[in-house]
Amino acid sequence: MTSHSMPHAPVHRRPLDRRVLGYHEFSQSDSRDVYQLAPERFAEQLAAVRTAAMQTNHELEITFDDAHRSQVELAAPLLEQAGMTGIFFVPAGWVGVRPQTASWSDIHALVRSGHSIGSHGQTHSLLTHCPPAALEAELVRSRKTLEDQLGCVVQSISVPGGRWNAAVASACLAAGYSQLYTSQPGPAPAQDLAEPQGLLTIVGRLIVRRRMALNTLASYAAGNWLATAHLRTEYQAKQALKRLVGDVGYQALWRRLLRSPVQSAEEPTVLL
Secondary structure, X not given: OOOOOOOOOOOOOOOOOEEEEXXXXXXXXXXXXXXXXXXXXXXXXXXXXXXXXHHOXXXXXXXXXXXXXXXXXXXXXXXXXXXXXXXEEEOHHHOOOOOOEOOHHHHHHHHHOOOEXXXXXXXXXXXXXXXXHHHHHHHHHHHHHXXXXXXXXXXXXXXXXXXXXXXXXXXXXXXXXXXXEOOOOOOOOOOOEEEOOEEXXXXXXXXOXXXXXXXXXXXXXXXXXXXXXXXXXXXXXXXXXXXXXXXXXXXXXXXXXHOOOOOOOOOOOOOO
């Protein structure tokens, strides 16, 4: 069961003015995929959330999970045209293996353009399902691979599928990460861990879906408490469903209802 509490750890709240959005795939063609956006829609969203955040003095971060090639080809140029940079979370073991994953050359280009790179695990495994040795390998190998390939320090991780708990957080801290990005909307829902290695900051994010209304995203970026409360309630309902049917049942249900009916057998999708 996923837990967002870390008993006996000192509380360190993230600033309430930080708002983070998470994206996945982009496509020029029509799609039923709940996480796949048209570039034009992404550009509209960027304009809306940037304006809303600036007007209310909220810090805005744009993040991307899975290192899909469409992020480099379609999203990054729009982000740069808007004068913004993003954080791209890369499953290190997918690079050079999966055809839809960005290449090392692509990722180098992102870094040269001023974007940041974080880890999304080594193989995109659900970290809450990993035994201790596998969990350590997912965290340490991905960070080392990224740092060796890119020549820069990697301190942030986005947990695959949004699944994490206190054990995962502790392992992330031990592996050298300082920020753990979740899929829970709003300010960080949990405390930081204080251990000799340092502090691990838990970062809340809103994962953007294809049919999310512009006013919903703008209200979230502006820190509107009612919009945030609604999104957090929706998130908690999904968490309750996951606990009821389990991860396997939840993924099967969501794939049938909200994902594209055609999924590559070699590129399984983890639902949030």
